[in-house]
Amino acid sequence: MPTQLIIHFCPLQTCQSRGIANSWASPPTEPLITAIGAFMKLSAVIAITFMLAIAVARAETDEVPAVAEKSTLSWLSLTDQGQYEQSWTDAASLFQAAISTADWVRSLTAVRLPLGQLKSRELASATFARTLPGAPDGEYVVFQFSSSFENKASAFETVTAMKGEDETWRVAGYYIK
Numbered sequence: 057m058p059t060q061l062i063i064h065f066c067p068l069q070t071c072q073s074r075g076i077a078n079s080w081a082s083p084p085t086e087p088l089i090t091a092i093g094a095f096m097k098l099s100a101v102i103a104i105t106f107m108l109a110i111a112v113a114r115a116e117t118d119e120v121p122a123v124a125e126k127s128t129l130s131w132l133s134l135t136d137q138g139q140y141e142q143s144w145t146d147a148a149s150l151f152q153a154a155i156s157t158a159d160w161v162r163s164l165t166a167v168r169l170p171l172g173q174l175k176s177r178e179l180a181s182a183t184f185a186r187t188l189p190g191a192p193d194g195e196y197v198v199f200q201f202s203s204s205f206e207n208k209a210s211a212f213e214t215v216t217a218m219k220g221e222d223e224t225w226r227v228a229g230y231y232i233k
Contacts, residue, residue: 149220191218
């Protein structure tokens with residue numbers, strides 16, 4: 057008569073309740089599966105918590121401050137009203153160091169006057185940055201506006217605001233296309 061080897065793959069408790077306590081039973085699998093499942097759930101919770109913490113920290117430091125947008129819109133209002141000299145005075149020192157008042161007024165007059173009055177301006181994007189090409193490290197927001205003027209139906213304005221040492225947001229760059 058051939059020898060039979062019977063291996064039972066059942067949790068030890070189930071095998072014992074069936075009276076197979078002395079047979080070849082697999083090691084207890086239910087507690088192991090439960091432990092692995094708990095570990096995976098815990099790992100997932102830790103990973104999600106970590107990702108949320110990073111996202112919140114980044115959002116707290118890299119979000120576009122409402123005061124930057126308000127300051128930028130106020131500055132744009134000066135240019136819309138033809139107050140070019142005042143827009144230079146209210147701009148960031150970086151801006152003022154790059155162009156004289158007279159050159160700013162002359163340049164802006166040449167660009168804005170032919171466009172006519174502003175008809176509409178809509179914020180297309182706002183991007184926070186800590187570094188920009190050709191500028192010292194700091195806190196910047198690059199605003200892009202889709203604008204319409206009397207004599208130019210579609211224009212794109214890019215305005216860069218920077219946070220000064222006095223914590224005030226001022227325009228440091230302006231470009232219209």
